[in-house]
Amino acid sequence: MNPKICLNCGHKISGEFCSHCGQKADTARITPRSLIKTDVLGSIWHIEERFFRTLKHILFGPGRMAMDYISGKRIKYYNLFSLLLILFGFNVLTMHFYLDLNPDEIRKESSKIFEFFSRYSKTILFVIIPILGTNAYFIFKRMKLNIAEHFIIGTVSLLGILIIFLFNDMISLIGLWKPAAKIFGILEKASFVLFILLPAVTYWNAFKKSYSKPGLLWRVSLLYVLMGIESLGIIAILYRIL
Template sequence: MSHSPNCLNCEVQITGKFCSNCGQKTDTHRITFKHFIFHDILHGVWHFEKGILFTLKEAMLRPGKAALDYIEGKRIRYYNVFYLILLLIGLGIFIENVYINSLHKYHSFIPDDQSDEVNNPVYDFLGKYVKFFLALAIPAFSLNSFILFNKKKLFYSEHLIIFGMMYLGIIMITLVGNLMYFFEFIEPVAFLSYFADLIMPFLLIIYLAFGFYGAFGNDYKKWNFALRLFIYLTLIIVELKLLGFILKTILLNQ
């Protein structure tokens, strides 16, 4: 542990547990293997009250309110939302690659009316990278809320934070759905994969409504909020259709 009167990071004189200039802790340890594993990795990343798990929990249970907390300055406990989105997108792409490869490997289990779809390069590409392209659409989705839910007079960049937090929850919900698709290869429980396909859109709509109500529900009368939410969801569907059309056009013309 460091006993220097000055911060080891910026060399400003220190008087408490944290440097008043850069915020680094004053009880700096030598990086032993034990400290690296149990503090820097397990504690620093997975600590439930500060880090990845805390941010994931907030994104699932109170996304709108958590985003507002972050915007208002309560940020120290949160992992960077957009870094976390990239990590989960990578995990989602891996899971979807495994699933699609499994479909090809076990193509004899696929009904004839679905075989062409599975062997379609457009289907493969969109199945693998759809979350990445949806992340590129975050600016458009955030612009929708900036226009429709503007009573708080938040900046456009702050609406990016709000939808970023909710997109984090969307990815987690879809990851669970993606894992359920593997039940397709287990005959007694194959119905669960079709159930996931059926219920996923409803779960996502409910989650978005829940998240936006947490962020903006107190700003509008219920009928006004419901109307704005309906317009918002309609815009998202139109934008997703447009994005899908553009991607398919690009891929088919290559």
């Protein structure tokens, strides 16, 4: 049996993919059927499957997912930094719609606060990654993870925060409908609690097998104290600039 030849680079193929360029072995002439099934539907399904699977793992097992990603199990997950930009874009969009539909939210006495968070929201959000990563690098030294790997855990935590923010923004939009305002007001408060707890859940989920419960509790608590002090310092500096 003659070995297959890769249509992309001309090398011999012995498995499912070409060992030289990575193209699939079953790549063949494009037909109407293959165009629809493989190139269109297949690509969309593959992207959506990875996208929603990643969202699910971020919400229900963030620490475990981060450790999997660090250990090299990445093919099943959507690119974390592309996802970061997508979720941030959706957050900006939903907030824009909310303020357009509810202009009374921006009162004269609070206009400076809105202007501040509008201008520096991206800086405030993305500074969470180095804050979490750097603090965790020293607090969880036993894990022997380098600073970049701790940044990955911080990125997963921030992704969870952005998902909750997006959920909260959507709740706020629906809550503008007066009959549903009370119910969605409760959901909005619940989402705020989840936002506060998410970094703790992430690190607890990631390191629970490596530390005792008391040891993990004081480390996570210290992480929150440091993160709170540093975040307030950064916000104070930025607010003075504005």
